[in-house]
Amino acid sequence: MYAVVRRIPCGRVATYGDVAALAGRPGRAREVGWALHALDAESRVPWQRVVNARGEVSARGEPAAARVQRALLEREGVRFGSSGRIDLAKHRWGPASRGKAAPR
């Protein structure tokens, strides 16, 4: 699970569903959320690159953290949309974007 998150390259993001699928657990997006919840700041896991299906960071009850997460992603080169959302078509790390731009 954490290995998958660590494999997300800089400037890329993945959805919970993608991480779950890559971790061998398709459909268990909530499990990913729980796993990251149990993470520590010392885990060296780029949990910031994990976002929900809308391309937005999750608030986990502390909006401040989401704001920090967004800043980190921007620093990595991730461009946010008009609503503070990420363009998943460009930054999504997954089977449909690995090395190829998603048409349409």
Place this chain on the structure above:
DNA sequence: GCAGTGACTAGTA
């Protein structure tokens, strides 16, 4: 063991 909650997703209205 059952019920409630949760860093989610997809479908329907």
Place this chain on the structure above:
DNA sequence: ATACTAGCCACTG
């Protein structure tokens, strides 16, 4: 476009 519902699985009370 948003709001609500159902499905999904793990953890807590």
